[in-house]
Amino acid sequence: MADLLRVENLTVAFGPAHQQTMAVHGLSFVVKPGQSVALVGESGSGKSVTALAILRLVERGGGRIVGGRMRFQRPDATALDLEVASEAQMCAVRGRDIAMIFQEPMTSLNPIQTIGRQMAEVLTLHEGHGTTVARAAALRMLDQVKMTDPARRLHQYPHELSGGMRQRVMIGMALLCRPKLLIADEPTTALDVTVQAQIIALIRELQRDLGTALLFISHDLALVSQIADEVVVMQRGTAVEQGARDALLQAPAHSYTQVLLAAAPRLGSGTPPVPLPGADEPVLRVTGLAKSFPSPRGPVAAVTDVSFEVQPGETLAIIGESGCGKSTTARLVMRLIEPSAGRIEICGQDVTTLGSRRMRAVRRNIQMVFQDPFASLNPRLAVRDLITEPLVVHMPELSREARRMRAIELLRRVGLPDESMDRYPHQFSGGQRQRLCIARALSLNPRLIIADEAVSALDVSVQMQVLSLLRELQTDLGVAFLFISHDIGVVERISHRVAVMQAGCIVECGPTRQVLEAPAQPYTRQLIAAVPRIRFGQVVEAA
Amino acid sequence: MMVRLVARRILRVALMLWVIGSLVFFATRLTGNPIDSLMPEGIDAASRQAMIAYWGLDGPVSEQYLHFWTALAHGQFGLGLQERRPVADIFFERTGNSALLLLATLAVTVAIGVPGGILAAVWRGRPRGGVVLLLAFLGYATPNFVLGILLILIFSYRLHWLPSSGAAGLAHYVMPTLTLSAFFVASLLRYTRNAMLDVLSQDYMRTARAKGFTERQTILRHGLGNAMIPVITALGLQVATLVSGAVVVETVFAWHGVGDLLVNATLHRDYPLLQFGVLAVAAAVVAVNILVDLAYSAIDPRVRLAEAV
Numbered sequence: 001m002a003d004l005l006r007v008e009n010l011t012v013a014f015g016p017a018h019q020q021t022m023a024v025h026g027l028s029f030v031v032k033p034g035q036s037v038a039l040v041g042e043s044g045s046g047k048s049v050t051a052l053a054i055l056r057l058v059e060r061g062g063g064r065i066v067g068g069r070m071r072f073q074r075p076d077a078t079a080l081d082l083e084v085a086s087e088a089q090m091c092a093v094r095g096r097d098i099a100m101i102f103q104e105p106m107t108s109l110n111p112i113q114t115i116g117r118q119m120a121e122v123l124t125l126h127e128g129h130g131t132t133v134a135r136a137a138a139l140r141m142l143d144q145v146k147m148t149d150p151a152r153r154l155h156q157y158p159h160e161l162s163g164g165m166r167q168r169v170m171i172g173m174a175l176l177c178r179p180k181l182l183i184a185d186e187p188t189t190a191l192d193v194t195v196q197a198q199i200i201a202l203i204r205e206l207q208r209d210l211g212t213a214l215l216f217i218s219h220d221l222a223l224v225s226q227i228a229d230e231v232v233v234m235q236r237g238t239a240v241e242q243g244a245r246d247a248l249l250q251a252p253a254h255s256y257t258q259v260l261l262a263a264a265p266r267l268g269s270g271t272p273p274v275p276l277p278g279a280d281e282p283v284l285r286v287t288g289l290a291k292s293f294p295s296p297r298g299p300v301a302a303v304t305d306v307s308f309e310v311q312p313g314e315t316l317a318i319i320g321e322s323g324c325g326k327s328t329t330a331r332l333v334m335r336l337i338e339p340s341a342g343r344i345e346i347c348g349q350d351v352t353t354l355g356s357r358r359m360r361a362v363r364r365n366i367q368m369v370f371q372d373p374f375a376s377l378n379p380r381l382a383v384r385d386l387i388t389e390p391l392v393v394h395m396p397e398l399s400r401e402a403r404r405m406r407a408i409e410l411l412r413r414v415g416l417p418d419e420s421m422d423r424y425p426h427q428f429s430g431g432q433r434q435r436l437c438i439a440r441a442l443s444l445n446p447r448l449i450i451a452d453e454a455v456s457a458l459d460v461s462v463q464m465q466v467l468s469l470l471r472e473l474q475t476d477l478g479v480a481f482l483f484i485s486h487d488i489g490v491v492e493r494i495s496h497r498v499a500v501m502q503a504g505c506i507v508e509c510g511p512t513r514q515v516l517e518a519p520a521q522p523y524t525r526q527l528i529a530a531v532p533r534i535r536f537g538q539v540v541e542a543a
Numbered sequence: 544m545m546v547r548l549v550a551r552r553i554l555r556v557a558l559m560l561w562v563i564g565s566l567v568f569f570a571t572r573l574t575g576n577p578i579d580s581l582m583p584e585g586i587d588a589a590s591r592q593a594m595i596a597y598w599g600l601d602g603p604v605s606e607q608y609l610h611f612w613t614a615l616a617h618g619q620f621g622l623g624l625q626e627r628r629p630v631a632d633i634f635f636e637r638t639g640n641s642a643l644l645l646l647a648t649l650a651v652t653v654a655i656g657v658p659g660g661i662l663a664a665v666w667r668g669r670p671r672g673g674v675v676l677l678l679a680f681l682g683y684a685t686p687n688f689v690l691g692i693l694l695i696l697i698f699s700y701r702l703h704w705l706p707s708s709g710a711a712g713l714a715h716y717v718m719p720t721l722t723l724s725a726f727f728v729a730s731l732l733r734y735t736r737n738a739m740l741d742v743l744s745q746d747y748m749r750t751a752r753a754k755g756f757t758e759r760q761t762i763l764r765h766g767l768g769n770a771m772i773p774v775i776t777a778l779g780l781q782v783a784t785l786v787s788g789a790v791v792v793e794t795v796f797a798w799h800g801v802g803d804l805l806v807n808a809t810l811h812r813d814y815p816l817l818q819f820g821v822l823a824v825a826a827a828v829v830a831v832n833i834l835v836d837l838a839y840s841a842i843d844p845r846v847r848l849a850e851a852v
Contacts, residue, residue, distance in 0.1 A: 125756065
């Protein structure tokens with residue numbers, strides 16, 4: 001069969017001509033009609049740039065296609081060389097012959113237009129349909145992407161839909177004109193695992209029904225193994241390995257593929273630490289904690305009844321899907337927000353109603369690391385000031401020299417060179433920044449660190465390194481972690497015990513192994529079943 | 544819920560009008576007695592006293608203050624000291640002229656500011672984008688009285704193309720409108736440019752491009768509405784500035800409007816006229832701001848009507 005899309009030696013550059021950097025360099029691959037091809041790689045590998053280059057949208061982001069060919073077989077059997085096609089030709093191809101869905105379902109829809117209008121306009125544009133016909137087609141498509149109550153959705157606005165529903169709208173919108181090729185750029189990364197499983201199943205089903213070819217972009221090899229026929233592993237803009245899925249995943253030839261496979265947090269691949277014997281005094285004890293927020297329609301409960309303990313030197317993970325109340329719990333423990341009910345004890349002291357001055361003294365024992373290593377470091381502070389700032393607040397008597405010594409000590413602890421002292425946050429990578437955040441949290445020798453999705457924004461290989469750092473710190477310093485995460489694969493590698501949260505309650509809590517291998521609650525089982533696993537041979541339907 | 548929100552809004556407006564009314568009341572009385580500017584010089588003390596009593600300016604200030612609000616509550620706004628006619632009549636004779644000038648200015652502002660801002664955003668980093676911004680900067684930086692006098696010098700005195708004063712016909716509108724709108728066009732243009740730049744990099748714009756829309760279609764269909772949300776807010780905040788700008792421009796072009804009237808009332812310490820005028824203008828500004836809030840909730844479905852009120 002003729003190739004639907006043949007990419008040869010694609011090279012995309014960014015930056016001014018005299019000092020350009022190559023985001024994609026000499027990439028070649030082929031997508032046959034109806035086939036699924038996956039581009040896999042970590043951030044900066046050039047996979048999204050490739051997708052935008054195919055649609056010729058990369059110029060908008062400051063990129064230039066400086067070499068190579070992208071030959072696309074149009075439905076009328078004529079070939080179009082995308083790299084030299086005119087803007088008018090591209091506008092006819094985009095959305096009609098090649099459609100794309102994006103990573104961010106929350107922001108990829110126009111917030112001030114109804115779903116129906118945004119869907120219908122694709123048909124009006126490409127097929128010249130009138131509004132009535134286009135809306136009827138949009139309605140049928142919403143039904144096809146298994147949207148609940150599709151007729152009502154047409155009149156709703158994006159903010160009235162959940163992330164999973166918005167991604168269904170995006171998929172439906174992309175498929176309205178029956179494109180020959182669908183490009184999906186990390187379509188499920190922003191979604192919960194259970195929703196991810198549904199969306200992946202939906203894409204596969206529609207692809208089969210409509211005969212659409214798929215270019216699937218992901219960082220997640222396990223996910224890719226469920227959907228792709230061909231896999232292209234990308235690193236720093238080039239394909240380091242490519243081939244049929246089974247051959248590639250069973251016998252990865254390139255060392256980078258092996259690293260990716262090993263690093264991918266998969267259930268059953270980690271060895272969770274053995275639970276510690278109960279201590280006399282937990283560093284943190286939470287009893288009957290509850291929090292509701294006011295809203296126009298009466299109070300909304302975010303956390304209804306949460307009780308747990310964290311022992312010295314232990315890691316307790318709280319897992320759950322977005323909106324289950326896990327981050328609210330973290331903020332309550334830090335007393336960043338006031339609880340509606342319940343009791344918080346830190347190192348045996350009841351801090352539930354402590355005034356802000358006395359709470360400040362308690363905060364020395366309990367520090368926090370946040371999800372976004374880019375937003376949680378003040379860009380105008382040099383590292384030496386950044387990581388010792390808690391010392392200025394809590395130990396003002398320390399001299400500059402003493403703080404300097406402490407900064408060096410902390411940097412060495414988190415595996416950063418001494419020279420980092422005088423640099424600024426923007427000079428560090430995401431993983432290094434998270435190390436800085438950890439160093440800052442460690443500066444006061446806290447007994448407990450609350451890590452709220454602390455590795456979620458990092459690439460898998462970097463995730464691994466940060467997780468080992470956390471375990472190492474725990475062994476050396478005896479610090480306890482309250483580790484909040486949606487990622488069960490990550491949790492398995494770090495936590496002694498796991499608490500599963502659903503709708504503001506802890507539904508199950510126990511030693512990691514036990515909870516993950518023999519979950520007692522149906523919700524926990526559902527959560528674990530939805531985690532993508534590497535699959536070989538015949539692809540089976542997702543649970 | 545809704546009723547309570549509306550009640551709260553009304554209460555807030557009432558409170559604000561009370562504060563403004565009181566400020567005007569006391570501020571005018573700090574400038575001295577208006578009778579002295581009404582009377583010929585060297586008038587005898589008895590007639591002066593009679594005059595003061597006639598205008599109700601003889602009692603203690605607290606009494607006058609109380610009287611001011613009770614009269615207002617009964618819809619009695621008093622007589623203007625200069626013209627000896629009801630202040631409401633004097634005032635509303637002028638509102639038409641001012642409203643026309645403000646509407647013309649608003650129309651010019653939106654008609655030039657919004658497209659100009661969009662072009663400046665689309666042309667970012669290009670020489671023509673720089674030219675647009677430079678023009679905007681000039682409009683922003685030139686004081687309106689300077690611009691007004693400059694226009695009069697060129698187009699009235701030298702070229703004799705346009706009348707320098709009055710509000711008789713369309714030609715009379717050209718220079719006052721230009722003078723008044725220069726600043727607002729410039730600031731709206733910059734607001735629009737910033738809002739548009741922000742919108743251009745949004746994910747939903749990328750979605751629209753991937754649907755196959757041209758850049759122009761993308762901007763008009765998906766960019767414009769979103770960019771207008773912050774622009775409308777900015778526009779609402781500028782209405783008060785627009786009114787104070789009108790005061791200067793009306794004086795420069797001898798435009799018989801509210802601004803011109805209030806300036807004269809201030810010069811002659813015409814208490815009743817000034818009090819009524821300032822309160823009426825304040826009420827109008829508040830009304831416009833409520834309209835802006837309603838427009839805001841109409842354009843952005845995420846803002847509920849209840850929040851806007």
